[in-house]
Amino acid sequence: MSVSRYSAEESSSMPKRVKMGVPLVLSFSDEDKLGTIQLHDDALVVTLRICGYDVKMVMIDQGSRVEIMYPNLYKGLNLKLENLIAYSSLLVGFEGKMVIPKGQIRLPVQTGLDVVEVDFIVADAFSPYLAIMGRPWLHTLGAISFTLH
Template identity: 25%
Template sequence: MEVQYPDHRRPFYLSVVVKDVQVRRALVDTGSCLNLIPLSTLQAANVPQQKIQGSPMEVTGFGGVTEYTMGHVQLVLRVRPIVALTRFHVVNAEAPYHVLLGRPWLHKHKFVSSTYHQCVKGRLNGKPICIAANSSPFDQTEAHFVEATLYDDLSSTGDPPIVKPCGTPLPDWEDIKDDPEVDLRELLE
C-alpha cells in the first residue's frame, strides 16, 4: 500500500504559540540563519517595542533585498510539546508568515525538517517525535495570498490569524484574460 504524503510544493508552516498567542503561520526555513518575527506579529502578541534589544543588523532576503532588523527579542515559543525561550530578530516588513523559524531553532532542538513529508522530526526526552505542518494556515479572508492556492482547505474565518492579512489582491483571470490593456506588473506596483 502506497502512503500518501501532503503536497510537498507547499510552504512548510507550523502552528505555534508565541507568548500565549496562537500563530498559524510559522514558516520553517532551513535556508535562514536567523529566526525572524515581523513587528506586526509582536504587536498582535502585545509585546512592547521596549523589549527589543541589541542593535540593528543587516539581513538579505529572498531576491537579494537588503533591510535592517530592529534588534532582537527573547520570547517563549511553544511548538506542540516543545516549549523554549527563543531569540527572534525583529523586522518591520510585511511577510506571508507570522514567524520564521530558521536553522537556529532547528539546531537548538536537533530537528530535521522535511518539506516533502511536511514535518519536523527529532527526539524529546529520548523518544522520537514528529511535528506535522499546519494543513490549513490560511482562512477565507487570506485566499488572495499566492501561497494559499497550494492548500485545499482554508480554515474557517472564526479562527483569526494573529495579524491582519496583507498582500496584493489580484483580479480573477476570467475578468482580465481578454483585456489587451491589462498589464499585471501595474497591478503589483
C-alpha cells in the same frame, strides 16, 4: 493574523531549551502519501505557540540562520518597542534588499511539550508569514523539517 493566549526574555545566538517533557515523535511513512498528489515542493508552514499564543502562518526555513518576527505579530503579541534589544546586523529580505532590523527579543516557543527560548529578530519588511523559524530553533529541538509528506 491569528493569535490566542497561553503563557516569558534575554539574548544569545542559539535558542535555549527551557523545559523537557515526554519526547513526542511526529513522523510519516510512505503509506501517508497514498491518495495525495505530490506536484509541489511547498514551503513548510505551521502553527506554533509563541509567547503563549497560537500563531498561524509560521514558515520553517532551513536556509535561515536567524528566527524572524514581523511587526504584525510583534504588535499582536502586545509587545512594546522598549522590549527590544539592539541588533546591529543587517538582514537580506525575500526581494534581495537589505533590511534594518528593529531589534531582537527572546520569547518562549512551545512545540508539543518542549518550550524553547528563541531570539527573534524583528524585521520591518513585507512577508506573507508572521514569523520564520530557522536552523538555530530546529537544531535546539533536534528536529528535521521534511516537506515530502
